[in-house]
Amino acid sequence: MTPETANPHRFGWRLTPARWAVAILALAAIALSVWQLEAERAGITIERVPGTGTTPATVYRLKDAPPAPVVLVLHGFAGSRPLMQASSLMLARAGYAAVAFDFEGHGRNPVPMSGDLASPEGTALLLMAETRRVTDAALAQPWADGRLAVLGHSMGSYIAVRQAPEDDRIAATVGIAASDDGVTANEPRNLLVVNGAWEGRLVADARSALQMADPAAELGQTVGDPAEGTGRRALLAPHVEHVGVIYAPTTLREARAWLDATFGRSSDGPVPQMGGWIVLLLAGIVALGWPLARLRDRTHAPRPVPLSRRRFLVAAALPALAVPLMLAPFETRFLPVLVADYLAVHFALYGALVLALLAWWGEVRWPGRAEAWRILVLAALVAFYGIGIFGLAMDRYVTSFYPIPVRGLIIAAMAAGTIPFMLSDALMVEGGRAPLWRSLTARGAFLVSLGLAVALDFERLFFLLIILPIVLVFFLLFGMMGGWVGRATARPAGAGLGLGLFLAWALGVTFPMFQAV
Incomplete structure (x- = not known):
């Protein structure tokens, strides 16, 4: 034949x-990997946030938990909600209501990005408006207690840094893989920057964001008091780059501690170990x-x-x-x-x-x-x-x-x-x-x-x-x-x-x- x-x-x-x-x-x-990753999701309610229009948004929170502060979770360029799961699950286990959404043009959002990508006042303003719409919808839910913070990665941190001074409801900002673009000596208030030690230029940006508030401060120090709204801290997560920093235990622990200090809460226990x-x-x-x-x-x-x-x-x-x-x-x-x-x-x-x-x-x-x-x-x-x-x-x-x-x-x-x-x-x-x-x-x-x-x-x-x-x-x-x-x-x-x-x-x-x- x-x-x-x-x-x-x-x-x-x-x-x-x-x-x-x-x-x-x-x-x-x-x-083994699937078993471990699913274990991180156990006990967490993951459901759609209503009222966000065409923007797909998801809340991560503990089952049957009382109303809690909302933390907006903003992904980076070419990312989507699942990329930020480690942060969302960490926040949910700490008792927060983590609201992640797909920016226009990303993930399952059917609306394309628009505006002028080359101008800080172009596309960014449209993404900020989308962030505000999601914020309004999230704070209207019964699981929200009215308090608000924002955590962003890369492009998401760029939007977060600009959104916080425009929205006085935002009590704290966490920038992951963040630049110092848009940061001033006083804004945004209660700013935490966590960049990867292998991120090149962003290493200097982390130091710059801190030293705008105190020229003598060094990475790893806290300037001001988060409980008073004057806190600022910047540090490097060891042995990680632009994507690995999302999953780094240092990033997750520091973000949790910063938000706890802002809202007068106390959280402990391990953070999600998802990257490996x-x-x-x-x-x-x-x-x-x-x-x-x-x-x-x-x-x-x-x-x-x-x-x-x-x-x-x-x-x-x-x-x-x-x-x-x-x-x-x-x-x-x-x-x-x-x-x-x-x-x-x-x-x-x-x-x-x-x-x-x-x-x-x-x-x-x-x-x-x-x-x-x-x-x-x-x-x-x-x-x-x-x-x-x-x-x-x-x-x-x-x-x-x-x-x-x-x-x-x-x-x-x-x-x-x-x-x-x-x-x-x-x-x-x-x-x-x-x-x-x-x-x-x-x-x-x-x-x-x-x-x-x-x-x-x-x-x-x-x-x-x-x-x-x-x-x-x-x-x-x-x-x-x-x-x-x-x-x-x-x-x-x-x-x-x-x-x-x-x-x-x-x-x-x-x-x-x-x-x-």
Whole structure:
């Protein structure tokens, strides 16, 4: 029986002892992580806040607790409510009513961001108005006692620092990964700044925010008295960066103590330990992909023929240089999302050029019907694992991953670019069989290409710099998983198509929606 006439549904699972061991350890890591993360939510009421209009808002509070101070929890740029769960759960366990919401353009908020992103008085004013609407709705609930504080991360801290002087109901402000922009010697009152020790410029900003109130103060000292509304404190959470600082125990303990000092309350007990468990959970899901890659079609597919060194280098270098230059003169704004439209076109043209070169050299051939079916089945399995399994963990514990309907168009547009790109990438690295230097060269060339695009039009494409780390992590984690599938099945096209769809989904739900006015 030939591959073209074999039953396309004949699958088997062939595991070596090493793969069995990895499967067992990965499943144990997943189960233990989920158990620990769910334990952090036990006893906490998590429900929708009514009266917030189109803004999705959630309150975290102890079950059957008496009315308590409300703490608004503001996420950062490209974040959403789940990203701030550690803070929300910590506040709820301390007896506060933590109200987290998705800013316009983020998470499950259907309203795009708007205004002038380049002006502090542009988009920020609109986000401040949204914050006030959520504040009004939260303070009107029976679980609110009328007192109010705000805790924000990154962009959220930027909004919080500006909101507090405008709303005299706010008794304290906690800025996580905060800059000193907008901070004065007296405003906002009762300000706590906690930045990561690995955050570069923000280390100096933490010191500056403190020393505006007292030039002689050092990080870790408290100036003034939080009980009197004159407190200010700034410190660094050790061994963490811009995202890790959200989960750092130092951050959570300091925020709780600061709010307790402000409101005359006393809280104790451990703070949520979520960061490490989230990492273990996601690592377990990725690691499980190695043994699962052996769930394979029993029919044989020929191993891809490696490109010659010269052809490989041409296929890696030519699109990397040509695509940014070809797109530089053209306007690519056709989606209500920051730079996603450019990125989709960049992906599409880059992949098309590589595929065109491979076809010209006779390196790719259209498969027969049976083989095409096997490739599509494999692609569906890869996409399901990324979106359905990895995505489920992301959506519950990290950040919103399942989109509202309006984002379907964004995902479709991204897929038109990511699918040809990831297909070309899979063929370039021979389904994971190519030497490591080839994988590094092919994927590094694409990152260089995006960097060149930003350099050619920095003002318009600046936000691509935020996406670069996401693409790099995708290559490191899911490029590796694609290699496992490609080596196990000898069908790189299936892995490439599946990963292309997953990448489109991940980018489509991450990009903030933006509509210029």
